[in-house]
Amino acid sequence: EITKGINGLEKVILRETHGSSVEVYLYGAHVTSWKNEHNEEMLFVSSKAIFKPPKPIRGGIPICFPQFSNLGPLQSHGFARNSFWTIDIDPPPFTPNVTNSVFVDLLLLPTEEDLKIWPHRFEYRLRITLGPKGDLILTSRIKNTNTDGTPFTFTFAHHTYFSVSNISEVRVEGLEKLDYLDNLKNRTRFTDQGDAITFNSETDKIYLSTPSKISVLDNEKNRTFVIRKDGLPDAVVWNPWAEKAKTIVDLGEDDYKQMLCVEAAAIEKPIKLMPGEEWKARLELSAVPSCYFRGK
Numbered sequence: 001e002i003t004k005g006i007n008g009l010e011k012v013i014l015r016e017t018h019g020s021s022v023e024v025y026l027y028g029a030h031v032t033s034w035k036n037e038h039n040e041e042m043l044f045v046s047s048k049a050i051f052k053p054p055k056p057i058r059g060g061i062p063i064c065f066p067q068f069s070n071l072g073p074l075q076s077h078g079f080a081r082n083s084f085w086t087i088d089i090d091p092p093p094f095t096p097n098v099t100n101s102v103f104v105d106l107l108l109l110p111t112e113e114d115l116k117i118w119p120h121r122f123e124y125r126l127r128i129t130l131g132p133k134g135d136l137i138l139t140s141r142i143k144n145t146n147t148d149g150t151p152f153t154f155t156f157a158h159h160t161y162f163s164v165s166n167i168s169e170v171r172v173e174g175l176e177k178l179d180y181l182d183n184l185k186n187r188t189r190f191t192d193q194g195d196a197i198t199f200n201s202e203t204d205k206i207y208l209s210t211p212s213k214i215s216v217l218d219n220e221k222n223r224t225f226v227i228r229k230d231g232l233p234d235a236v237v238w239n240p241w242a243e244k245a246k247t248i249v250d251l252g253e254d255d256y257k258q259m260l261c262v263e264a265a266a267i268e269k270p271i272k273l274m275p276g277e278e279w280k281a282r283l284e285l286s287a288v289p290s291c292y293f294r295g296k
């Protein structure tokens with residue numbers, strides 16, 4: 001189903017028979033809503049989000065491509081998140097396919113303007129799938145279509161904003177004892193010392209070579225988000241906390257309490273593609289009651 005969203009921007013709604021749903025804006029291929037079968041929202045979108053190009057949407061799942069953050073010459077987080085994507089009506093086959101699922105295929109090709117700032121031709125195909133149990137799966141395929149024989153490199157992240165009841169009660173599991181780059185300390189490399197990751201101040205870290213499964217436990221809501229990823233070795237953990245939040249115009253003053261970004265990413269080792277070569281990555285998000293998660 002394609003409808004008009006905020007400010008007339010087009011969005012696609014996927015609905016699954018048990019009642020879960022996903023909303024995706026073509027602007028940015030940006031997932032702005034992911035609801036479970038009880039109509040509960042899993043993603044945070046800022047109360048002050050500006051749905052007006054060229055501003056990216058604050059919240060949901062922005063795509064950072066072809067550059068994560070300001071790690072290169074492009075605008076922060078690259079141009080995919082504020083580009084207009086199209087619906088890909090005839091994508092090459094995806095394997096494996098998730099059975100009994102609903103999905104939409106989106107396509108990003110560089111514009112002439114993009115080519116001026118990043119002189120590489122590519123095809124970025126994104127499949128957004130809502131699985132039979134309400135899981136959200138994002139599958140990326142990025143192909144170098146340069147005709148002049150040149151390779152290109154990029155960094156990447158799914159900048160997921162999870163909705164949490166109270167950041168002070170949230171715990172992240174799966175990143176303990178790993179190395180990370182601390183963005184608040186000039187990206188100096190440290191080794192995590194704690195047992196689990198909890199939050200009581202601004203956090204902006206790039207965890208390196210992380211496991212394929214990371215969990216975000218929201219004790220107050222009795223909900224656990226499970227992140228499964230493939231082809232995305234790194235994981236960014238970000239919460240701006242009170243002071244930084246005040247400097248972000250499209251974030252409400254107390255919004256930081258209700259959000260946590262845990263971002264499946266490829267940052268430390270940029271991806272290099274030769275002409276004709278394709279890179280694939282997969283992110284699968286599920287939300288389960290914590291008691292169920294604990295018992296597993």
Ligand code: TA6
Pocket residue numbers: 069076077159183204236238261263
């Ligand atoms: O992923 C963390 C980060 O790179 C932070 O450094 C923080 O600034 C955030 O992303 C948001 O970036 P944005 O460009 O959307 O304001």
